[in-house]
Amino acid sequence: MDDCLFCSIVAGDVPAEVVHVTERTVAFRDINPQAPTHVLVVPREHHRDAAALAAADPQASAELVSTAAAVAAAEGHGEAYRMVFNTGAGAGQTVFHAHLHVVAGRDLGWPPG
Numbered sequence: 001m002d003d004c005l006f007c008s009i010v011a012g013d014v015p016a017e018v019v020h021v022t023e024r025t026v027a028f029r030d031i032n033p034q035a036p037t038h039v040l041v042v043p044r045e046h047h048r049d050a051a052a053l054a055a056a057d058p059q060a061s062a063e064l065v066s067t068a069a070a071v072a073a074a075e076g077h078g079e080a081y082r083m084v085f086n087t088g089a090g091a092g093q094t095v096f097h098a099h100l101h102v103v104a105g106r107d108l109g110w111p112p113g
């Protein structure tokens with residue numbers, strides 16, 4: 001999709017520190033990390049949010065989660081990590097291409113705030 005930052009990262013037109021790729025997903029480090037590990041896992045195809053992705057492509061949706069687990073494990077945090085989908089501007093979503101935040105490596109309090 002034109003004018004989508006994460007489509008541009010998937011296409012390689014905008015640089016990012018890619019840490020994991022699968023058939024349907026790309027995982028790269030967040031530019032403004034909120035923890036020692038902060039990786040974004042995105043579907044290669046454009047969908048505006050996690051629910052739209054799940055409705056359109058359940059397999060890609062599942063692959064997002066399994067990729068997040070693989071990334072956390074590879075970074076030594078397979079036992080404790082957080083997965084977050086901010087959905088809607090009111091919940092802090094700023095990029096409207098579905099993405100799963102993988103956050104780990106610090107104290108992860110609950111509720112998240």
Ligand code: 5GP
Pocket residue numbers: 005016017028029030031032033040085086092093094095096
């Ligand atoms: P959201 O707020 O939509 O849930 O998450 C968007 C995330 O994308 C933010 O955590 C933000 O730091 C990250 N981000 C914004 N622009 C870029 C960029 O150009 N490169 C990377 N790697 N991350 C970005």
Ligand code: ZN
Pocket residue numbers: 001004005006007008045046047096097
């Ligand atoms: Zn996109």
